[in-house]
Amino acid sequence: MPNKTHLLRQLENISGKDNVLSSPEVLKPYSHDESATDEFNTMPVAVVKPESTEQVAEIVRLCAEEGVPITPRGAGTGLAGGCIPVEEGIVLSLERLNRRIHIDPENMSVTADAGISLKQLYQVVEEGDLFFPPHPGDESAMLGGIVAANAGGARAVKYGTVKHFVRGLKVVTADGKILSLGGNLMKSSTGYHLMDLMIGSEGTLGIITEVTLSLLPKPGTIMTMVAPFKTVDEAISSVLPVLNLKIIPFAVEFIEHSTIRCVERLLNKNWPVKSGTASLLIILDGPDEDRVLETAEKIGKELENHGALDILIAEQREKQAEILELRSMIYEALRPGVGELYDVCVPRSEIGGHVQFIHELEERIGVPLPTIGHAADGNLHSHAMKYRLEDGEMKEPIKDFAEKNSLLEREIFADVFKRGGVISGEHGIGIIKKNHLIANLGKDAVDMMKAIKQALDPNGILNPGKLF
């Protein structure tokens, strides 16, 4: 580690005095992300906020020379501890790289700085009468962050995850070179796909400074339906019959009512159905209201044939917005009591079995595990709670939570491996899940990843301590 004052002066020479932070109180927000545990929170030496790709490259060259680790950071909404820095390192925050966003209607694409937020993206894209389907839950997330994490969200079942929309990236390498990877292209069979290597690399292979994304025509209409079931098992089992109608909904989520009760309390709003213990939330998109309504009715009939107690179709925007708000606030509502948030992904056919296993585990180990899931794509989120839950309220603490949770972790992951799944569907490995990567992917695959890391960042200055 070089002399700290000297390092700060050099960083200030690149990005300006006001854009280099080093006092403890201003560093604190950069010591963590939105993951549930504070076990890994670490203060960096400094935070630097460059405003251009060239400044990012200069900072990386300086850090490479001085041997200073760099942790890239978008909005810090990650849930795997990916942007948590190391003590002797700096945080490179992309928050000021947020000026340029350009829609290209002819190529149906958008090119933007990595610090543009999802919220800004949706707004500009909508104004252009176009559509960016992926919707990872927190709209403050930045474009560099969603690409680095290969974020997912509820709409992956029909449209795929972020990686399916990335056409081009501008990246600063570990030795400070600026590379343009991919392009504004729909196809390329031209050499190794270096751009794809950057997607989901969690800041360990390069720093993304600009992103080109594919867009689609905006759907004419969006409709939301809710169907309650007597049991969560019935709700999950009725997803396949819907897909067998040859309809791929925009999103299919299952939500247990005991979980949504926490959000009802937080927002003082009601889930639109009362009967049953779990609901399917289905979102449909299509060219016009009549056709989407026809599809909704077809799905409704199929769900009733498979035990749905009721079918609610929300056509008005306000009603849809209220339902989606309740769904999107689940993490917020549970967060004060969450000890660990699981993000596993299993083959679609294994969801029912895994959820059943989760509930057996809940009983056996004595830790509440409210679970929600992207029911049609196999990605499930179980929240290991540090408190007993009763009617949406957190009650007394769970005794010996830490030991019980490590047992849970082992058992949940073992069940996921048995079913051919992975430990992260969309949040990434970061610092939180890295000890399970070999068990999941095998030593040979992880060794290959390490060889790539070694080739692209031989001195290990980019986001050390993550993934491996």
Ligand SMILES: Cc1cc2nc3c(=O)[nH]c(=O)nc-3n(C[C@H](O)[C@H](O)[C@H](O)COP(=O)(O)OP(=O)(O)OC[C@H]3O[C@@H](n4cnc5c(N)ncnc54)[C@H](O)[C@@H]3O)c2cc1C
């Ligand atoms: C309430 C809530 C709901 C969420 N819902 C979803 C969801 O439905 N689906 C989903 O997938 N995720 C979800 N997330 C997680 C999170 O929003 C995503 O992981 C998002 O992609 C993180 O973006 P960010 O800009 O905040 O990145 P950060 O958290 O800042 O960083 C994430 C990782 O990317 C790296 N990184 C960031 N920027 C760059 C860059 N420019 N170049 C290189 N590396 C970089 C960091 O080092 C880190 O490893 C949710 C989070 C919250 C708080």
